Amino acid sequence: MLHAVAxxxxxxxSAADWEQAxxxxxxxxxxxxxxxxxLARQLGVTKGSFYWHFPxxxxxxxxxxxxxxxxxxxxxxxxxxxxxxxxxxxxELFRRTGREAKSHAIxxxxxxxxxxxxxxxxxxxxxxxxxxxxxxxxxxxGMSRSVAAHRARLAYAAYVGFLQLALQLGxxxxxxxxxxxxxEHVIDTLIPA
Amino acid sequence: MLHAVAxxxxxxxSAADWEQAxxxxxxxxxxxxxxxxxLARQLGVTKGSFYWHFPxxxxxxxxxxxxxxxxxxxxxxxxxxxxxxxxxxxxELFRRTGREAKSHAIxxxxxxxxxxxxxxxxxxxxxxxxxxxxxxxxxxxGMSRSVAAHRARLAYAAYVGFLQLALQLGxxxxxxxxxxxxxEHVIDTLIPA
DNA sequence: CCGGCACCATACTCGGCCGTATGGAAAACG
DNA sequence: CGTTTTCCATACGGCCGAGTATGGTGCCGG
Numbered sequence: 001m002l003h004a005v006a007x008x009x010x011x012x013x014s015a016a017d018w019e020q021a022x023x024x025x026x027x028x029x030x031x032x033x034x035x036x037x038x039l040a041r042q043l044g045v046t047k048g049s050f051y052w053h054f055p056x057x058x059x060x061x062x063x064x065x066x067x068x069x070x071x072x073x074x075x076x077x078x079x080x081x082x083x084x085x086x087x088x089x090x091x092e093l094f095r096r097t098g099r100e101a102k103s104h105a106i107x108x109x110x111x112x113x114x115x116x117x118x119x120x121x122x123x124x125x126x127x128x129x130x131x132x133x134x135x136x137x138x139x140x141x142g143m144s145r146s147v148a149a150h151r152a153r154l155a156y157a158a159y160v161g162f163l164q165l166a167l168q169l170g171x172x173x174x175x176x177x178x179x180x181x182x183x184e185h186v187i188d189t190l191i192p193a
Numbered sequence: 194m195l196h197a198v199a200x201x202x203x204x205x206x207s208a209a210d211w212e213q214a215x216x217x218x219x220x221x222x223x224x225x226x227x228x229x230x231x232l233a234r235q236l237g238v239t240k241g242s243f244y245w246h247f248p249x250x251x252x253x254x255x256x257x258x259x260x261x262x263x264x265x266x267x268x269x270x271x272x273x274x275x276x277x278x279x280x281x282x283x284x285e286l287f288r289r290t291g292r293e294a295k296s297h298a299i300x301x302x303x304x305x306x307x308x309x310x311x312x313x314x315x316x317x318x319x320x321x322x323x324x325x326x327x328x329x330x331x332x333x334x335g336m337s338r339s340v341a342a343h344r345a346r347l348a349y350a351a352y353v354g355f356l357q358l359a360l361q362l363g364x365x366x367x368x369x370x371x372x373x374x375x376x377e378h379v380i381d382t383l384i385p386a
Numbered sequence: 387c388c389g390g391c392a393c394c395a396t397a398c399t400c401g402g403c404c405g406t407a408t409g410g411a412a413a414a415c416g
Numbered sequence: 417c418g419t420t421t422t423c424c425a426t427a428c429g430g431c432c433g434a435g436t437a438t439g440g441t442g443c444c445g446g
Contacts (some may be wrong), residue, residue, distance in 0.1 A: 032225070053393090111361075112307075114357070150375050150379075151382070158347055158354055164304055165349070165350060168308065181343065182346060189347060205412085240405085242423065242425085250404070394440080394441080402433095405429090407428080407429100408427090410424085416419085
């Protein structure tokens with residue numbers, strides 16, 4: 001009963017199907033778990049299929065991460081970017097990440113694979129974009145250039161650490177009420193009144 | 194020129210030597226890189242030596258982590274615990290971690306292996322202790338129980354995220370001056386005036 | 387209806403790393 | 417000084433996962 005996850009829809013596969021399956025696996029079991037034969041079983045096919053679409057395992061990883069980077073860039077940040085007031089924009093960003101923490105599983109998994117030569121540059125770009133986003137918002141609420149940069153770093157580090165502790169460790173079982181209270185505390189602390 | 198790191202001191206080895214070598218390797222290349230044959234090469238011996246001291250690879254990991262947990266518990270926190278004033282204690286803790294960030298390489302590596310069944314309980318204990326330490330200090334500066342708990346969580350998450358970004362990613366090349374300015378900003382933000 | 391292309395199965399090889407078996411050298415010991 | 421214990425080398429068996437080779441099946445244009 002371990003296999004046959006989605007053996008319905010027995011149509012032919014495309015490269016995109018493999019990439020998406022790889023991303024799903026990354027979210028659940030990390031980058032190291034992306035094995036060709038395991039993916040093939042999950043998709044109801046064999047390795048023979050894989051090596052028609054991709055030359056090797058690294059090519060799949062590269063393609064999957066490219067796909068993720070695209071659909072992630074305008075995912076989280078794009079949702080809150082239209083908010084004009086920078087303070088409200090930050091608040092909304094924090095609340096969303098707290099509420100939909102589980103959807104950051106891929107980001108968290110990639111964070112734990114920063115030593116991988118393929119993952120590293122992708123995460124460097126994504127992190128830089130998010131840091132820039134935060135820095136801009138903090139500047140718009142009146143902070144100086146250096147203070148805004150530091151506060152953005154702090155907020156981003158808190159986000160990264162929160163993901164690690166909440167998703168990997170159980171983070172002393174925080175229920176919804178407790179979590180929301182925590183998020184509000186973060187907002188009070190990291191967003192100037 | 195990749196091997197023969199410390200082939201001097203050609204005396205017999207003890208289990209402790211293997212544990213220490215494992216910790217060094219964890220710090221540099223992560224938990225996944227702890228392979229017995231690789232360690233043997235680094236120590237200038239062969240596998241035959243290893244399997245005399247340990248029954249298998251997991252036993253080494255377990256012993257190494259026990260050793261680390263012991264020498265870590267009274268390492269960072271023990272140094273600043275005697276400081277009576279809670280505010281000064283927190284400041285000193287933050288400054289030390291910022292200054293000696295590189296010595297947290299093992300902690301950072303273990304953080305990236307939280308899925309490993311042997312690593313997980315160790316990190317759960319260590320994290321709980323550190324969180325308790327922070328929570329107590331925040332309570333002593335006058336915070337309520339819940340606020341102190343939340344602030345401790347935030348500070349600890351910021352610490353965890355900082356390690357990931359600074360050690361794994363290059364964290365946009367922060368030099369000493371920039372880093373100290375960042376630490377001071379963190380102190381101003383996370384420690385109540 | 388047929389040749390060709392897209393997609394997939396099957397059956398291998400190969401290298402890496404774990405663990406085992408066994409013999410040898412070096413120290414410790416009586 | 418011989419024996420026992422401790423530590424290590426060498427050699428081997430086996431698993432697992434990547435990658436290759438090759439043949440098979442459905443679909444599609446002509």
